[in-house]
Structures are given as C-alpha cells and as structure tokens.
Amino acid sequence: MGLLIIFSALMLVLAACGNGDSDKGKASSGDSKEISGSVTAVGSTALQPLVEAAGKQFQSENPKAQINVQGGGSGTGLTQVQQGAVEIGNSDVFAEEKDGVDASKLVDHKVAVVGMAPVANKDVGVDNLTKQQLIDIFTGKVKNWKDVGGKDEKITIINRAEGSGTRATFEKWALDGADTVKAQEQDSSGTVRKIVSETPGAISYLAFSYIDDSIVGLSVDGVKPDEKNVATNDWKIWSYEHMYTNGEPKGVAKEFLKYMTSDSVQNDLVPQLGYQSIKQMKIERDAEGNVKNI
Structure with a gap:
C-alpha cells in the first residue's frame, strides 16, 4: 500500500510538470504575432x-x-x-x-x-538638350527637332495629367516652374512610354524605372540621367x-x-x-x- 501511495504521488508530480511545460509552449507561441489584415x-x-x-x-x-x-x-x-x-x-x-x-x-x-528624365522617340536624332532648349520645347517656342540639332521633324509633346507628381517634379526642376503648352495628357507612366515609343517626334518625361530601350532618355546640359548623378544632385530632376x-x-x-x-x-x-x-x-x-x- 505504501509503495502504491508513493507511486501515485510521483505520477501527480510528473503530470503537473508536464502541464507546466505545455502551458509554457502555448505562451511562447502566443508571443509571435502573426500579421493579418x-x-x-x-x-x-x-x-x-x-x-x-x-x-x-x-x-x-x-x-x-x-x-x-x-x-x-x-x-x-x-x-x-x-x-x-x-x-x-x-x-x-x-x-x-x-x-x-x-x-x-x-x-x-x-x-x-x-530620378526622372525627359524621354523621346528614338528617331529624333537628339540625346542631349540644354535646359533652355527643354524649356523652349515644353513651352511651345521650339516646335521642330531640327532647331535643337535633331531631324527635320515636328515635336509632339506628351504630358502627364494635372495632379501627377511626376509632372510637378518635372515642371519644377526641369522647366524652372514654367507651364507646359497644352498637349495630350496621360494618367499612366506606362502609357506615356508606349505612346512616345510609337509616335515619331514625341517627347515626354518618365521616372528612370520606366525608361527602357524602346525610347531614349535625354541628357540635360551634358549630364546623364543616372543614379550616380542623382545621389550628388548633379542631376536635379528627382524626387x-x-x-x-x-x-x-x-x-x-x-x-x-x-x-x-x-x-x-x-x-x-x-x-x-x-x-x-x-x-x-x-x-x-x-x-x-x-x-x-x-
């Protein structure tokens, strides 16, 4: 009988220890919060x-x-x-x-x-513009690429819609705040790229992330539109x-x-x-x- 009592007591102690370990496991799993929503x-x-x-x-x-x-x-x-x-x-x-x-x-x-850059159709014959030339193009003073060293081809401006942050950045830092001439407006950067690539003489502006080999990213005053120049502010058209x-x-x-x-x-x-x-x-x-x- 004495042995039976001792054995029963030992089993209760072990059970209690086991329950304690189990509770600790639940608590620790509850500590790791799952992100939901x-x-x-x-x-x-x-x-x-x-x-x-x-x-x-x-x-x-x-x-x-x-x-x-x-x-x-x-x-x-x-x-x-x-x-x-x-x-x-x-x-x-x-x-x-x-x-x-x-x-x-x-x-x-x-x-x-x-970084953002002016972009043009690949056939315009220009890969660099001065800042003043860029302003003259977007304000309508220059209407043919031959006047800025390119082909004898009409310039077609593709603008972003009012409210576009890309447009606001471009007008502020590339055009010194000048208002662009009334032109076709697009809501999407992807659509702008497609139209510029398919329209002879077209010019617009895009974030670096949208510039690919279907269009040409234009340098300004001899400064290339790249990350190195953005980091030092040598290329100022960025946000x-x-x-x-x-x-x-x-x-x-x-x-x-x-x-x-x-x-x-x-x-x-x-x-x-x-x-x-x-x-x-x-x-x-x-x-x-x-x-x-x-």
Whole structure:
C-alpha cells in the first residue's frame, strides 16, 4: 500500500510538470504575432511598381496579410489618404506642395528616391538638350527637332495629367516652374512610354524605372540621367518617393512601411526596379528645395 501511495504521488508530480511545460509552449507561441489584415496604397504611378513588388514579397512572408496597390497619381493618393479613404497615399512630391492637402495631419515615410528624365522617340536624332532648349520645347517656342540639332521633324509633346507628381517634379526642376503648352495628357507612366515609343517626334518625361530601350532618355546640359548623378544632385530632376499615412500607422500598414525600408527591399528590389535607395543619397532636399549634405 505504501509503495502504491508513493507511486501515485510521483505520477501527480510528473503530470503537473508536464502541464507546466505545455502551458509554457502555448505562451511562447502566443508571443509571435502573426500579421493579418489588409491595407490599400493609392497614388503615384512612378512608385507603383516598387510598392506592388514589395507587397507581393510581404504577402509571401505574411500569408494572412493583403496589400492592395493602385495608381491614379500623387494628387489622388494624397487626397484619399487625407480623407481616410485609404491607409497609404503614395506620392512623388511632398504633401506641402499640393494645394488642398493639410500636410500637418499626414506622416511622411520616404521609401526611395526616383530620378526622372525627359524621354523621346528614338528617331529624333537628339540625346542631349540644354535646359533652355527643354524649356523652349515644353513651352511651345521650339516646335521642330531640327532647331535643337535633331531631324527635320515636328515635336509632339506628351504630358502627364494635372495632379501627377511626376509632372510637378518635372515642371519644377526641369522647366524652372514654367507651364507646359497644352498637349495630350496621360494618367499612366506606362502609357506615356508606349505612346512616345510609337509616335515619331514625341517627347515626354518618365521616372528612370520606366525608361527602357524602346525610347531614349535625354541628357540635360551634358549630364546623364543616372543614379550616380542623382545621389550628388548633379542631376536635379528627382524626387523622394513618399508613402503618407493619416497619423502614425498601425497594424498591417505599420508593418508594411517598416518592410519598405528593410534591407531586402532597399538593397534588392529598389535597384532592381530602377529606383534608388534612400540610404545611398549623399544629399537631402526639403519641400522648399533646400539641399544639405548628409
């Protein structure tokens, strides 16, 4: 009987220990939070390819998260995030530069830098323009490529729509704020590239990430449109890629924005898709255009 009592007591102790280990296992598994939910990012078409690619990677690592990405232009992104219609507003320009946007209510998350360049149909016979020639073309003073050293061919301007961050950046830094002549307008960077490549004499402007061998990216004043020149501000037609939130981000939006500045995005996706890592910049520029070394 004594042995039976001792054995029963021992079994109770072992059971208690086992239950304790089991409870610890549940607690530790509960410590790792699984990211779930959805977030919608709307706005800049220049930034769209990067956010889409990063979103797919983020979803593959977090199967219960969903990242919805749409274009529409920077103005649309800033307006919708301010209204609370979406969680993230993608923009090529600072919120302070957009009329009707209360930048004080928005939080800026810079995720990349994008260089932009004038682009032309490959048959124009020009690969470099002076800044003044560029201004004269887009303001309608020069209407034939022969007047800037190219073929005897009419210049056809393809513009981005009002509200486009790419257009705002180009007009500010390439045209010194000059208003472009009334011309065909397109909402999408991809559509602009297609039209320029298929239209003899066409000229427009695109983010570096959209420039391929179907068109020619034009140098300005002998400076080539490349990442090295953007980093030092020798090429001045560039902007930060912003992802704005209405207040501090929470939940999936917070985690996704953190992911956008991670090494896997900044060191891999960003250069692969033709953008520039914010970590590679040697200068910093604010909304007023003031530049300082970093």
